[in-house]
Amino acid sequence: MTIPSDLDISRATSLRPIEEVAGRLGLGPHLLEPCGRHVAKVSLEAAEELADRPRAKYVLVSAVTPTPLGEGKTTTTVGLGQALDLLGHRSAVAIRQPSMGPTFGIKGGAAGGGYSQVVPMEALNLHLTGDGHAVTSAHNLLAAMLDNHLHQGNELGIDPQRITWGRVLDVNDRELRSIVTGLGGRGDGTPRQAGFDITAASEVMAVLALATSLRDLRRRLGRIVVGGTRDGTPVTAEQLRAAGAMAVLLREAIKPNLLQTTENTPVFVHAGPFGNIAHGNSSVVADQIAARCADYVVTEAGFGADMGAERFFNIKCRASGLRPDAAVLVATVRALKAHSGRYRIVAGRPLPPELLAENPGDVLAGADNLRKQIENIRLHGVSPVVAVNAFPTDHPSEHAVIREVAEAAGARVAVSGHYLGGGEGAKELAEAVVEAAAEPSAFRSLYPDSADLRTKIETVARRVYGADGVSYTPAAARSLRECEANGFGSLPVCIAKTHLSLSSDPSLLGAPTGWTLPVREVRASAGAGFVYPICGDVRTMPGLGSSPAAERIDIDERGEVVGLS
The missing domain is CATH 3.30.1510.10 (Domain 2, N(10)-formyltetrahydrofolate synthetase)
Structure with a gap:
C-alpha cells in the first residue's frame, strides 16, 4: 500500500473558506481578521462576546514517555477532533504553532500527519502569521x-x-x-x-x-x-x-490563529512554548475562546504526561481557570518496546527491523512506563483514556497487551487508526473520550500555591517522576532562597529535564526507581509566572543533524514547496 505524503494529502484536501470554518463555531465575520482564504486571526473580543455560552468539555492529549521520533500526539489530537465531529459533537482542536528550528532540523513539521493533520500544511509550518517572529x-x-x-x-x-x-x-x-x-x-x-x-x-x-x-x-x-x-x-x-x-510588537501575535483539519474541523493554532524549560502548551486565550464555541475542546501538551500534562494541570489550568474533563494518553507499540530497553531508536534513522517483528512480550516488558503515566493523569483527578496510535507494522497481539495493561490500571482504551482513516479511524477513541468526560470532574492541582518551592519540586519529583528525593547544588539552593526572598515562592514550578525518561537521565527507560533528581540551577520566569529548576543537561538551542530536513526542502518550477515533512 502506497501512502501519499503528508504534503500531498494536504494539497488534495478540499479546503473551506475560513469564514465558513469559523461559522461552525459561531464566530461571526466581525471577529475574524482573514490572512488569505484559509487562515485568520481571531479577535480577543470573542471571549467576551461568547461568555454566556455553555463551557465545552475540555480534553487534554498527552502521551507515554516518547521515543526520539515522537508518538503522534498531534495526529491523535486532530483525529480525535475529527471523530467527535463525526459523532455529532461540535469540536475545536487547539495546538501549538510549530517552531521552524525543528521543521528544518530532524523532526520536521508539527501539523499532525496522514489524514489527520492541520492544513494548509505549508502555512502552518512556515511562519504562519508571523507570531514567532514577533516573539x-x-x-x-x-x-x-x-x-x-x-x-x-x-x-x-x-x-x-x-x-x-x-x-x-x-x-x-x-x-x-x-x-x-x-x-x-x-x-x-x-x-x-x-x-x-x-x-x-x-x-x-x-x-x-x-x-x-x-x-x-x-x-x-x-x-x-x-x-x-x-x-x-x-x-x-x-x-x-x-x-x-x-x-506593541505582540499586540497582533496575542490573537489566536484559526485553521482547519483535513476534514474541515476548526483548529486554533497559537503560541509554541518549548516543552523542556517552559510549560509546552498552546495558549490560554485560544482555549478560553474555543471553550465557548464548541461542545468539546481537544488540546495537546508537549512530550510525555510527566512533562506537558503535569504543567498543563499545574501551570496552564492555574492561569486559565479551565478544568479538564478527560485526558488521552497516546501509546504506541514501538514506544513500549523501546521502554523494554531491548532496542535503540535514533532520530533520523530507520527503525531497527527486529523492533517491527511481532513480539507482545517486549511490549509487556516496557509497560511500566504506561502504568506510571496513567497514574500521573489520575494523580490530578482526571479520567485517563489510552489511545493506541496504530501503525501498519503493529500486530493485534501487541495491541491486546496494551489494552490489557491499561484496563488493569483502570483506564479506558481504544485503538485508533486516524493516520490512515481520519476521523472515521478514531471513532472508538472519541466514544471512549465522551464516556470519560461525562464523569464528574475531580480535577485537582498537585500542590497548593502556599507550599514553598522545595516542597513543590519534591512533590513533582517523587509523585510524578518516581524519584526517591531531590539534591541541590549550592548555587541552586542559593537561587531558591533568592526566589523566595524576591516574592516568587507562591509560583508553580516548571522542572526542566529530559523528555526521554521519567527521570533526569535519558538512558533510564520504563519507570525507573532508586534515583535522585539533581537540581543544578534555578531560574525565575516571573513574567510567565513560574520558577524553573534545571536538572541535568537541557539544551535550549538545538543543533542541526548530519542530514537536516532543510537539505530536502526547496521550491519547484511552479513555485510550490517540495520536501516539507
Missing part, C-alpha cells in the same frame, strides 16, 4: 535595551555577571549557544559572555501562551526579570522601560 523581535528588543542600558552608564546598577537574559532565534544553530557580545571599539557595546536560545524557549513565548488578555500580556512582560544588581535585587523589563514597546 523573536520582542525578546531581542529587550536584550538590546538591556545592553544599551549598560552602555549608557548602567543607572540601575546591573551586575553583568548576574544577567540572565540572552537573545533568541528560530533556527537550530549550536554555534550561538555561547558567544561574546560587544567586541570592537568603545562604541560597539560592553563585552560580555552571552548566548542564544531558540525562540520557542523564550520567556516571551511562555508569556504569550499564558496571558489571558492584552492587558495581562503587558503586565507579565513588565515582570520579566533580566538579571540582578550586585546585592541580588532583581531587575525587570519594566525598570528598563522596555515592556511597553514589547507589548
Whole structure:
C-alpha cells in the first residue's frame, strides 16, 4: 500500500473558506481578521462576546514517555477532533504553532500527519502569521535595551555577571549557544559572555501562551526579570522601560490563529512554548475562546504526561481557570518496546527491523512506563483514556497487551487508526473520550500555591517522576532562597529535564526507581509566572543533524514547496 505524503494529502484536501470554518463555531465575520482564504486571526473580543455560552468539555492529549521520533500526539489530537465531529459533537482542536528550528532540523513539521493533520500544511509550518517572529523581535528588543542600558552608564546598577537574559532565534544553530557580545571599539557595546536560545524557549513565548488578555500580556512582560544588581535585587523589563514597546510588537501575535483539519474541523493554532524549560502548551486565550464555541475542546501538551500534562494541570489550568474533563494518553507499540530497553531508536534513522517483528512480550516488558503515566493523569483527578496510535507494522497481539495493561490500571482504551482513516479511524477513541468526560470532574492541582518551592519540586519529583528525593547544588539552593526572598515562592514550578525518561537521565527507560533528581540551577520566569529548576543537561538551542530536513526542502518550477515533512 502506497501512502501519499503528508504534503500531498494536504494539497488534495478540499479546503473551506475560513469564514465558513469559523461559522461552525459561531464566530461571526466581525471577529475574524482573514490572512488569505484559509487562515485568520481571531479577535480577543470573542471571549467576551461568547461568555454566556455553555463551557465545552475540555480534553487534554498527552502521551507515554516518547521515543526520539515522537508518538503522534498531534495526529491523535486532530483525529480525535475529527471523530467527535463525526459523532455529532461540535469540536475545536487547539495546538501549538510549530517552531521552524525543528521543521528544518530532524523532526520536521508539527501539523499532525496522514489524514489527520492541520492544513494548509505549508502555512502552518512556515511562519504562519508571523507570531514567532514577533516573539523573536520582542525578546531581542529587550536584550538590546538591556545592553544599551549598560552602555549608557548602567543607572540601575546591573551586575553583568548576574544577567540572565540572552537573545533568541528560530533556527537550530549550536554555534550561538555561547558567544561574546560587544567586541570592537568603545562604541560597539560592553563585552560580555552571552548566548542564544531558540525562540520557542523564550520567556516571551511562555508569556504569550499564558496571558489571558492584552492587558495581562503587558503586565507579565513588565515582570520579566533580566538579571540582578550586585546585592541580588532583581531587575525587570519594566525598570528598563522596555515592556511597553514589547507589548506593541505582540499586540497582533496575542490573537489566536484559526485553521482547519483535513476534514474541515476548526483548529486554533497559537503560541509554541518549548516543552523542556517552559510549560509546552498552546495558549490560554485560544482555549478560553474555543471553550465557548464548541461542545468539546481537544488540546495537546508537549512530550510525555510527566512533562506537558503535569504543567498543563499545574501551570496552564492555574492561569486559565479551565478544568479538564478527560485526558488521552497516546501509546504506541514501538514506544513500549523501546521502554523494554531491548532496542535503540535514533532520530533520523530507520527503525531497527527486529523492533517491527511481532513480539507482545517486549511490549509487556516496557509497560511500566504506561502504568506510571496513567497514574500521573489520575494523580490530578482526571479520567485517563489510552489511545493506541496504530501503525501498519503493529500486530493485534501487541495491541491486546496494551489494552490489557491499561484496563488493569483502570483506564479506558481504544485503538485508533486516524493516520490512515481520519476521523472515521478514531471513532472508538472519541466514544471512549465522551464516556470519560461525562464523569464528574475531580480535577485537582498537585500542590497548593502556599507550599514553598522545595516542597513543590519534591512533590513533582517523587509523585510524578518516581524519584526517591531531590539534591541541590549550592548555587541552586542559593537561587531558591533568592526566589523566595524576591516574592516568587507562591509560583508553580516548571522542572526542566529530559523528555526521554521519567527521570533526569535519558538512558533510564520504563519507570525507573532508586534515583535522585539533581537540581543544578534555578531560574525565575516571573513574567510567565513560574520558577524553573534545571536538572541535568537541557539544551535550549538545538543543533542541526548530519542530514537536516532543510537539505530536502526547496521550491519547484511552479513555485510550490517540495520536501516539507
